[in-house]
Amino acid sequence: MLIMLIAACSTKKDAFINRNWHALNTKYNTLYNGNIAFEKGREELNSNYRDDFWEVLPVERLEVTEEIKLDSEDNNPNFIIAEEKATKAIQKHSMDIKDEERNPQTDEAFLLLGKARYFDQRYIPALESFNYILRKYAQSDKLNEARIWREKTNMRLDNPELAIKNLKNLFKYDVLKDQEYADANAVLAQAYLNLGAADTSIQKLKIAQGYTKKKAEKGRYLFIIGQLYNQLGFKDSANYAYDKVIALNRQSPRVYMINAHLKKIQNTAITNGNKEELLEYLTDLEEDRENRPFLDKVFHEIGQYHLALGSDSLALAYYNKSLRATETDKKLNAKNYENLAEYNFDKNKYKASGAYYDSVLTNLTENTKKYRAIKKKFDNLEDVIKYEDIVFKADSVIVLYEMSPEERVTYFETHIAELKRKAEEAALKEEKRTTQGIAAFGDTKAGKKNKGKFYFYNITSLGYGKNEFKTRWGERELEDDWRWSNKAKATRSEATGELVAEVDPSQEPTTEEKYSLDFYMDAIPTDEGVIDSLRTERNFANYQLGLIYKEKFKENMLAADKLELVLASNPEERLILPSKYNLYKIYEESGSPLATTVKQDIIKNHSDSRYAEILLNPQAVLSDSSDSPDKKYTELYKLFQNQEFLNVITKSQEYINRFTGDPIVPKFEMLKANAIGRLRGFEPFKEALNYVALTYPNNPEGKKAEQMVAEQLPKLAVKEFSPETGSKGTGNWKVVFPFKISDNESALKLKKRLEESIKDLKYKNYISKDIYTLEDQYVVVHGFKSKDFALGYAELLKNNKDYRIKDENFVILSSNYKIIQVHKNIDEYKSQILTPKP
Template sequence: MKLQFKIIITAVSAGLVLSACSTKKDAFLNRNWHAMNTKYNTLYNGGIAFEQGREELNANYQDDYWDILPIERLEVTEDVKLDSEDNNPNFIIAEEKATKAIQKHSMDIKEEERNPQTDEAFLLLGKARYFDQRYIPALEAFNYVLNKYSESDKLNEANIWREKVNIRLENEELAIKNLKRLMKLEDLKDQEYADARAMLAQAYVNLKIIDTAIQHLKVASYYTKKNPEKGRYYYIIGQLYNQLQHKDSAGYAFDRVIELNRKSPRVYMINAHLQKIKNTELTNENSEELWEYLTDLEENRENRPFLDKIYRQLAEYHLEIGSDSLALDYFNRSLRATQNEPKLNALNYENLAVYNFDHNEYKAAGLYYDSVLTNLHENTKKHRSIKKKLDNLEDVIKYEDIVQYADSVITLYDLPKDKQIAYFEAHIEGLKKAREEAQKKEVQRITDGFAAFTESKGGKENKGKFYFYNITSLGYGKNDFTNKWGNRTLEDDWRWSNKSTIAIADENGDTIVDAVDQEIDPTDEEKFS
């Protein structure tokens, strides 16, 4: 009886499960079965992969603090992608999970979606494509949510993400129009409102309408609940005020970044400190205070990852107060501390180039300008400007070398006869010593090599063998031959360096010998070696 009961229960359960698996039946069990599987299986795993992809992007992304920061930390290539190519695997997984959730759990019955989790699957699909820089497919996913799921609680989020895509596709006017309508007609949460304002600010920055961008970014920094975003927004506000030459307002924005301290990434705080120092006019009254300010930043152990920029600011400080040697030292320290900062390297090299040029050290200046070029992208205005300077400088260096050579010759010519002889004898002696040293090093290198070989297994196995079977003896012989004769081609009359000295028989058997050849005879050593 118990067995029959168990069989019946199992059969009924299996029937219910199979019935619930259907995506064509609009029943309570079906809706909740597919919603649960979508949320806690495919979407859950897809969401984890998506967040891992974003973390990886944030870890690898490097902001360019020499330019206005973008609102969103995302490295963008110039190519518009349509298919998945060379992409972050986490975003591919997120897209696959979202697609799987749509294909297996979507319940489109009578043109109405009955699975309440499907809109989130489409939203995840669009986000994964967005961060994969496939903006056209991402736009399709967000538009599908907006057109298909009119009752979804994700409509505001989908709207904001769609306008992000429009901004990436350089449709700033359309994005501004849609975002303004969204803020006017919809009741947005604080974070949604902050995101919408931030995207409006980015659109206005792209359109070079800086003052309007600042106002939107101020509102975004007030409403956002994420401290890293607050720090970034305040820093960008400071940069935009700097662009407008409003130094006081910029200083206030940078102070807000510094006040956040550990609540936002330290990189924002350090750059805010340095921007404040740059905006401060150096005077006799504040010189000591600025030096202490910079020294505190330099000596703080937590600032070690940012020493390259701190050293550069110290170099500029010392250059401005006239401490040239300290300035040069700090420029070089900055170069040594720099890690993957080509723009910073270019600025340091340019400072060193200008300094050497101003002090008539044209060769050194040319080398530094050449280093500047290696740290700049070719198709930029800055690269062309530096290249032009370097080309002009090469002519100056060429004529400077000619002048220096002429001066040296004249100076030598004006010396008394005995000093001229002494100079040339010393020069010849130096050349001889250099050649002897080179020969000694070469002999030592070869000797060490053979000594090491004789101690090896191969060297010991060849001891006592016939000359041409003994690798050690053969090696010494080859070395001796090369030292005496040089590198000779394997051919007849290999001992003659000038083949025109060889007697050549003509067609009639007569021997034709050049008159000069008769004076050149091989030595006894050449004959019997």
């Protein structure tokens, strides 16, 4: 018996007992375990995969990444096990005798091997397995299945045309079982879908859903047919497909049925005749207990329904319910937040709108068209929020300032009374919630066990005490003097439970201050200068809002309101003319007769302005661009390159005032900041850059300034000079000839003579004339490799009869020259480096 068993183990002997022994071992041992692992892997994929029902579903439920894998590293362990079992079956039980496989289970092992690799997204090795079956096992009953899997793999390898060609040949030359016919048509449908042929894909899916024996596949195919009909604009045909999905009911996954219901509703226009029926339809979906996992989408659709009918409050309530019900569907979250953002914007609630748009961005994929569109809205809205805040705060202070003392007292007493009322309501609500919670716990088994215990061991009493403490004192760290009134209340992260921030008591009034009349009365400014500053700031903010509403949001009525407020509030001179001109453009666009009035006002009262020229002769002004902002900027930039920094600063300010509101103003501000830095040094440059960054945060120049403040200023802040000890120091050295600005003629003559000397001596150095301050300038010879070389050149100029240049000069290391130019500290350099130590 043992001898027979040993003989049967041989894979080289083509005997009945050998073939059957290896076939049985392959099928009921190795492949059995491999198939179990494979099915576990598929179940895991299905449980982790989430379909995106906002897009046309893929025919096969498989999350595909962009990369093409070649090995099994970091892949699903179940598929690795399946592959190992298939490989073991092939290695130990394959009976390749005279180039013919005698084990009838080996083709199944290769099929399992290919499928495991396919689901691990190692398509090239998978293709090798399927091709091996087709080449080696001509009589196998798995040939058709292998061909279908091969074409699925070709399609994944971005060869849909090849997949279509091979599957058509399969239909032409082979007889397929119903499920095989369904699978082949499903692969064809996806291939045509990849090629953009939606109509052909529909036909193939219809065949696939008709032949498949798997109800889950049938529901999916029908749902995709509905989506494709929607994509082609045939809503009635789409709804017919969705009705078939719904008719499957529990035979198919419920997710298809729910989404089919919602797609049908989206395809139905709301009319007076059907609105009650649609509401009843949606209510039934909401109240069905089996639909609880899908309430996020149901709530969103109910919100859409109410919004379409103008029931804004109900729509907002359902959008918020949808947000609370969903966690994983980022696109649904984005749609809910976008609807809330647009509603709040339409109601001029800009802060809320901005917060919602910010939430939209967190739920969108970056660098997509949708993300960029929302980001642009959000950036524009940030400016609106900033300027509306300025207006609100300034108006609030100004209104209080203009009240009589008696009116202020009445106003603040009312405010304090309201604060106390709200605090009492909140305390009662919290006490009721805490008491009910503790009472409910006390009635439980655990609560009854704690009755009668010492306070710190009684969970009920301890819980009540903790709640009372938090209500009264907030989150406090364990430390001495925790009750002091100047201690900040810490906030705790809901995600981690850690203390993440503390409220500065100087920013957050204490309870005593909140209820103190004197606290509010003392906070009102009494200096007229402060109020004037607030008025100026408010007018500029209203002007900016007018331009934003006009140019970016096309809200002409809002823009006109803001600009009219500017003109009615005794604005600065620089705001009057551009406000009038922009009002004229708004009135002209809307056909208002006020356009003529404003036009005549500009021509009469501002006759020498560019705006008056445009109104009187627009064609002539447009054809002559010599006075345009862009032209002025180009001219000014040339002055900057010529180191006429004082001229740049004064003219920049002139143009900033002249072109207030024009998009080019931040460029003038940036040019001015750079000129200030070159002429006055580091600290004024830092101040000017910060002004640009804070005043124009969402403008390219503002962002560039912010980047320079963060990255370049720390490098420029270094003031310590590098040592220049010894005469043999290597590096990049310069010879510097100081001149007064008033002696520019002499500086230019020297520069010319130095250039001639460099040419005569055949050196590779170059010469520059650098402005240092308003009074001083330097003629500089750059590019000496050592200090000795630089000193030798200076000595040569002094003593050589061809030059005889005896002007004062000094040799300096390039890094130190940069420091004196940035910080304007030549005196420090001379005292520290040039003056010998005693």
